[in-house]
Amino acid sequence: MASPNHPPDHGGDSVETRSSELRKDSVTNRWVIFSPARAKRPTDFKSKSPENPNPKPSSCPFCIGREHECAPEIFRMPDDPNWKIRVIENLYPALSRNLENQSKQPVTNTSRSIVGFGFHDVVIESPVHSIELSDIDPVGIGDVLLTYRKRIEQITQHDSINYIQVFKNQGASAGASMSHSHSQIMALPVIPPTVSSRLDGTKDHYEETGKCCLCEAKSKHFVIDESSHFVSVAPFAATFPFEVWIIPKDHSSHFHHLDDVKAIDLGGLLKLMLQKIAKQLNDPPYNYMIHTSPLKVTETQLPYTHWFLQIVPQLSGVGGFEIGSGCYINPVFPEDAAQVLREVSLT
Numbered sequence: 001m002a003s004p005n006h007p008p009d010h011g012g013d014s015v016e017t018r019s020s021e022l023r024k025d026s027v028t029n030r031w032v033i034f035s036p037a038r039a040k041r042p043t044d045f046k047s048k049s050p051e052n053p054n055p056k057p058s059s060c061p062f063c064i065g066r067e068h069e070c071a072p073e074i075f076r077m078p079d080d081p082n083w084k085i086r087v088i089e090n091l092y093p094a095l096s097r098n099l100e101n102q103s104k105q106p107v108t109n110t111s112r113s114i115v116g117f118g119f120h121d122v123v124i125e126s127p128v129h130s131i132e133l134s135d136i137d138p139v140g141i142g143d144v145l146l147t148y149r150k151r152i153e154q155i156t157q158h159d160s161i162n163y164i165q166v167f168k169n170q171g172a173s174a175g176a177s178m179s180h181s182h183s184q185i186m187a188l189p190v191i192p193p194t195v196s197s198r199l200d201g202t203k204d205h206y207e208e209t210g211k212c213c214l215c216e217a218k219s220k221h222f223v224i225d226e227s228s229h230f231v232s233v234a235p236f237a238a239t240f241p242f243e244v245w246i247i248p249k250d251h252s253s254h255f256h257h258l259d260d261v262k263a264i265d266l267g268g269l270l271k272l273m274l275q276k277i278a279k280q281l282n283d284p285p286y287n288y289m290i291h292t293s294p295l296k297v298t299e300t301q302l303p304y305t306h307w308f309l310q311i312v313p314q315l316s317g318v319g320g321f322e323i324g325s326g327c328y329i330n331p332v333f334p335e336d337a338a339q340v341l342r343e344v345s346l347t
């Protein structure tokens with residue numbers, strides 16, 4: 001794998017001869033310490049414990065036929081009793097959708113407190129309890145992505161919302177409280193710090209080089225696989241072991257501009273990555289996050305805002321050093337993770 005950004009002696013050497021290295025990613029704007037001495041070989045990396053020692057229940061309120069036990073429904077696809085995907089309110093929302101009238105005060109740089117207005121929705125990805133997202137075919141995963149798009153388009157009608165975060169917690173240690181396959185959409189009145197930091201990083205890169213650093217993904221990161229419209233990579237300064245980004249090949253600022261054809265294409269590549277991670281890493285809990293741009297992005301910001309989807313298998317915890325410094329220690333070089341994931345055979 002050719003990469004202009006790492007010393008050539010990292011190419012095919014054994015882990016034992018590596019020394020620690022700090023890398024800064026121009027997208028996350030964050031330093032990561034690569035510390036091979038703390039790791040086993042990349043191929044030995046596995047999720048340690050069985051995900052849930054208690055057997056999964058065979059049904060739950062997210063299952064088809066138990067809709068009356070859930071928080072209110074927002075919409076379903078298709079709109080009939082035999083739904084495939086449902087969007088509902090979160091029963092325990094982090095933000096309240098009922099505070100919009102009190103949320104009109106402007107947010108300034110010195111604001112220290114604002115009303116907790118926002119949306120916190122749940123996307124039930126399948127009517128059947130035992131089906132996981134990676135079991136669904138690419139068209140069906142594309143439908144889940146188009147469901148995110150539809151709900152985001154609805155939320156953008158609310159003027160006080162500035163950022164919409166789509167995320168999935170799969171497995172109890174990744175934060176999922178329900179084992180039935182689902183993801184979540186959180187709409188916030190403020191722009192979160194990782195988004196601001198990312199915009200600072202991609203802006204600096206654009207001002208220095210005149211290029212969007214995510215359009216350059218194939219030359220700046222370590223390619224795993226690609227589809228017609230997307231490429232999956234291990235990022236140059238991956239924060240976490242076996243972290244994967246799926247990036248649109250064409251410049252696109254907002255996830256919700258995804259069209260139907262690209263949704264199916266992305267569904268296929270997302271399925272492939274989830275299957276490879278599950279097979280290689282012993283079915284670990286994982287999170288994925290869709291990193292899109294703030295809703296009110298300006299004309300001048302458009303050239304360096306480019307959305308992507310980040311998958312993080314939960315293989316190592318976050319400790320005091322990470323919380324204290326904001327720097328992360330990653331024991332697996334991403335060029336090794338990319339090679340391992342490229343070579344996973346699913347047959």
Ligand SMILES: [Zn+2]
Pocket residue numbers: 058059060061062063128129180
């Ligand atoms: Zn269920």
Ligand SMILES: [Zn+2]
Pocket residue numbers: 212213214215216250251252303305306
């Ligand atoms: Zn771009």
